[in-house]
Amino acid sequence: MKRSIFPTLLWKSLSQRRARSAVTLAALLLGACLVGALLTVSMDVGRKAGVQLQAYGANLLLLPRSGAQATQGDAGAYLSEKDLAFLESQEQAGTTIYFAPYLYAVTEASGRKVVLGGTRLQPDSPLASWWKVEGTWPGPDEPASGLAGVAVARALGIRPGGTLALQYGSSVLSLRINGILDTGGPEDSQVLTHLPTVQTLLNKKGAVGLVQVRAQAGPGLERLARSMEEQVSGAEARIVGQVAQAEEQVLGKVQLLMVLVAALVLLASSLSVSSTLTTAVMERTREIGLMKALGARDSTIASLLLAEVLVLGLLGGVLGYILGLLVAQVIGYSVFGSAIALQPAALAMTLSIALGVALLCCIIPLRRALAVEPAIILKGE
């Protein structure tokens, strides 16, 4: 008998006090939305902000173990381009690893020494995001084209579209300069072209002098460095201290900040939800008195009210989380220009907080209402 009437009671109680239920639901929904959004954002912010710092450039360098090509001049040791193939497919913690192989030659142009670097000229790589090119990037199908650093262009009087003759030993490379490169770094006094062009000039097919690698910051970087040393024969992987340390520390701070803010908002919204819920239960003291006078047991009344709050908490939690997810995406797109990843842990936390707060908040006023004599409650004193 009780079993069959319980859902009916629950439904009636919720639907007949529609306005009150709606206010409680709204408070729960708002709190869950805020908590869900902030938890989702704070769990993903490290990765998102890390993408912003990608513009810092390489955080890992791969050099020949027996001394960088640079320090030994053109006769130095080289890495094999073939060994780098494994980097192409490598993904680390869901983010792509970017890399740029370099091969250098010290050449002469109109009597002055100029460093010629061969690399992959990828305008959209994070390893070149701060490069400014006046003119155009050399296309992949024009091997004898390149970029001249601003200092080289100034010293030799080159303009975009001009040609530059570079002498290396007895061979001469005639390079079409498609653009002038301004990086604010050492490339400003270099000439860059495609990697195979320099390999041909040096007569070193498949050789690479140095590889710049951009990977996700964090503890995985050290592991990646070790695995690269195993995969690329004769290589030494060097973590660029400045970039790696800066990222790890700064991203750690951003993450910590967001977590603290999320905790703060969580606390605040739990408190405001609890005040709404407490009032909602307190208002029903008369009803509780009536039920007791009609012979209902304490446990029946308690389970009815708790079930009511449970339904509201669950509904508010789920709807609030969904709304919060939308808010998180709005934040993701407007701040970082990309979606925030779904965080299952955030869903679990939001739901358990919504339910926990809802139940906790009705237990105290409920116990108080149950302790009082029904006659006194009904008299309204």
Place this chain on the structure above:
Amino acid sequence: MLFRLLRETFWRRRQRVAVAILAVVIGSSLATALFAIYADIMDRMAQELRSYGANILVTPKSESLEINIAGAIYTPLQEPAFLEEEGLARLKTIFWRNNIMGFAPSLTISARASQGREPVAVTGIWFDRQVVIPKGTQVRSTFAQPTKASADVSFRTGVRSVSPWWQVVQGGWIDDTARGEALIGRALARRMGLGLGDAIDVGYQGAARQLRVAGILATGGDEEDQVIVPLSLAQELAGAPGAVGRVLVSALTLPKEKLAADIRNKKPEEMTPKEYEKWYCSPIIDAITTQIQEVLPGAEARAIRQVSEAEGTFLVRIQWLMLLVAVLALSASALAVMTAMTASVMERRGEIGLAKALGAMDSQVATIFLAEAGAMGLVGGIAGYGLGTALSVFIGAQVFGSPIWPHPAIAAVSVALGLVVALAGSAIPVRKAMRVEPVILLRQG
């Protein structure tokens, strides 16, 4: 009369009043804390980033091309273009001198080493030096007029503060006055088979020195293939006293986006004098490099764009994120305060009916209710500001190691917010209740 009425209702309904005030306190403390963090975050993060290296490179203005491949310097010193070590203290006299967090001059020469046939790059550097700007030095304290420093100012700087990621993995740091000692890069040490305490002979043109390896250095950068000595020793070897090849400067800057829109994309030479002054007095990297070039004639100061641009976008995004979060939390707590106030008025519809039945005018009833809401909003707003201050101080200490104090203007905003939201939250239900006939209200109550 009004005061007595308020006191009575507050006392009788103290539990309800406490709940409503609590809602206001929570709302305005969140607003205070989040806006305090928002206002400060860009400076804090910029400072944080500055401890990870230089963002400006100062080199002699020269037409010669640098032959530098991954740190090995090929440029012969035959047409020397140097900066003067003497003049570097002037970096601390520019308009944004307090934003110069540190600088490290260096001089690199390509020397012969007895061990191995390859040339070795020897870099002389300031490790940790005291710089004194003597009393009476011209300081650009305002845009228009330089003043004279009123007292000696001393300042410690060098590579150990500018590049804190340099690590001596074996042995220890050497002194700036050391003559017979050197640090040696980890990769070079391995290649040459050198260990702690071993001797290395370096020669440059006529000069030669025997140095004892006092430490093995790991930096992850070019220095791992170099011999690092005090700057004065490198100058002696090169036979060029007081010469500096380049200076790394770490300056606290804000992204260009912080400039007013009308001058953001203008070139300095196209600006009106007034715009130029505004630009010059903004802590952006281009203004600081201009100021460095003013005090160091013959020098070229360039932003290390890789660093400054990455940091610029990062800072702008993080600040924007904090603003969104603050607005979000604020609107949610405003809604919560409004519901609390509405609930508290709705409960007392019977009272409104009674007052009207006894002949009170609508304006009198409204005054009482709004005065109540105003008092609660004011008390809650002030308490919320106090709590919010505590929160932002706590978060600042946790995240950045030093407290964030909210700007005084935030106090006004926070209290005003508590007031406005509390008033708005009760005005709507009061108006609604007054439209209803008193009899109906009384019967419901």
